[in-house]
Amino acid sequence: MSARGVTALAWSFPLPILSIPVTLSHPSLEKPVPKLMADSLKIRILVRPKAGILDPQGEAVRSALPALGFGGVGTVHVGRLIEMEVESTDEVDAMCRRLLANPTIEEYEWEVVG
Amino acid sequence: MRIGVTVFPGSNCDRDALYAVERMGAEPVELWHADADLKGVDAVIVPGGFSYGDYLRPGAIARFAKVMAPLEYFARSGGPVLGVCNGFQILTEAHLLPGALLRNTGMRFVCRRVRVRVEATNTPWTVLCEPYEELALPVAHNEGNYFADPATLARLEDEWRVVLRYLENPNGSANDIAGICNEGRNVVGVMPHPERVSDPVLGSDEGLRILRSVLAGARV
Numbered sequence: 001m002s003a004r005g006v007t008a009l010a011w012s013f014p015l016p017i018l019s020i021p022v023t024l025s026h027p028s029l030e031k032p033v034p035k036l037m038a039d040s041l042k043i044r045i046l047v048r049p050k051a052g053i054l055d056p057q058g059e060a061v062r063s064a065l066p067a068l069g070f071g072g073v074g075t076v077h078v079g080r081l082i083e084m085e086v087e088s089t090d091e092v093d094a095m096c097r098r099l100l101a102n103p104t105i106e107e108y109e110w111e112v113v114g
Numbered sequence: 115m116r117i118g119v120t121v122f123p124g125s126n127c128d129r130d131a132l133y134a135v136e137r138m139g140a141e142p143v144e145l146w147h148a149d150a151d152l153k154g155v156d157a158v159i160v161p162g163g164f165s166y167g168d169y170l171r172p173g174a175i176a177r178f179a180k181v182m183a184p185l186e187y188f189a190r191s192g193g194p195v196l197g198v199c200n201g202f203q204i205l206t207e208a209h210l211l212p213g214a215l216l217r218n219t220g221m222r223f224v225c226r227r228v229r230v231r232v233e234a235t236n237t238p239w240t241v242l243c244e245p246y247e248e249l250a251l252p253v254a255h256n257e258g259n260y261f262a263d264p265a266t267l268a269r270l271e272d273e274w275r276v277v278l279r280y281l282e283n284p285n286g287s288a289n290d291i292a293g294i295c296n297e298g299r300n301v302v303g304v305m306p307h308p309e310r311v312s313d314p315v316l317g318s319d320e321g322l323r324i325l326r327s328v329l330a331g332a333r334v
Contacts, residue, residue: 056217
């Protein structure tokens with residue numbers, strides 16, 4: 001649904017006093033984001049807690065799901081997704097090791113997505 | 115003695131630390147994150163707060179601030195450095211201290227006074243404490259759960275590098291660790307805030323026992 005469509009829907013709500021104009025203006029709702037750099041590569045980096053390291057965020061989510069009636073969930077781990085545009089992938093590993101992930105507690109993987 | 119206190123965008127215990135330095139009877143020196151040198155200070159406190167909004171990970175961005183280059187040089191050449199709370203997190207991110215601080219196991223920000231035991235008095239920041247002295251110090255953190263791999267933990271224990279230990283673990287920290295020091299013992303990181311108990315008007319001045327230690331010669 002386009003952002004304009006959502007706005008129109010909100011305005012067509014029968015009680016004008018409750019019809020708060022909702023404008024969802026996130027670019028992802030409109031169209032694909034054009035690349036800012038010519039000839040660049042789009043990469044997606046996934047950073048997550050190392051196996052065996054306590055993940056309190058994952059644990060909190062795991063225990064919240066049954067509270068909402070969702071059953072059958074075993075383990076949950078919460079990580080971080082980083083998307084970047086780079087000229088070359090030569091230094092992506094170094095970026096991950098030095099800044100984007102903390103190798104003491106996190107592992108990472110990355111892929112070229114566009 | 116001149117004691118520097120680093121100030122990053124988002125530091126929020128820097129004023130408390132500067133005040134505590136005055137209470138210690140030393141001269142406080144503000145060290146701005148963009149400073150290229152340490153203004154000739156004799157010791158440095160890296161205070162608590164949320165440097166750079168804790169973006170990415172607590173301390174991950176601050177670790178690359180300009181002032182960190184001279185600070186790392188100072189620390190590696192034996193200068194006394196104390197990291198408190200976010201300061202501890204910054205020092206681990208900068209690899210001046212081993213391990214990392216994970217999210218508290220209870221998933222809650224913990225803000226209360228906890229009892230800790232001084233486990234090592236042979237650091238410049240604890241030399242005035244009695245061995246195994248118990249102190250009540252405030253903690254205020256969301257990521258205070260100390261983690262290191264088993265080999266590093268064993269090494270910290272073998273080398274008596276656990277400086278403070280919780281008597282009541284508030285965050286799930288490994289081996290109840292509240293503070294550690296580096297191999298040279300001059301760099302100490304603690305999660306509790308000694309600067310927040312530096313004046314009887316704040317309820318206690320027990321924190322001064324830690325802070326004043328650095329005045330006692332720094333050589334231990």
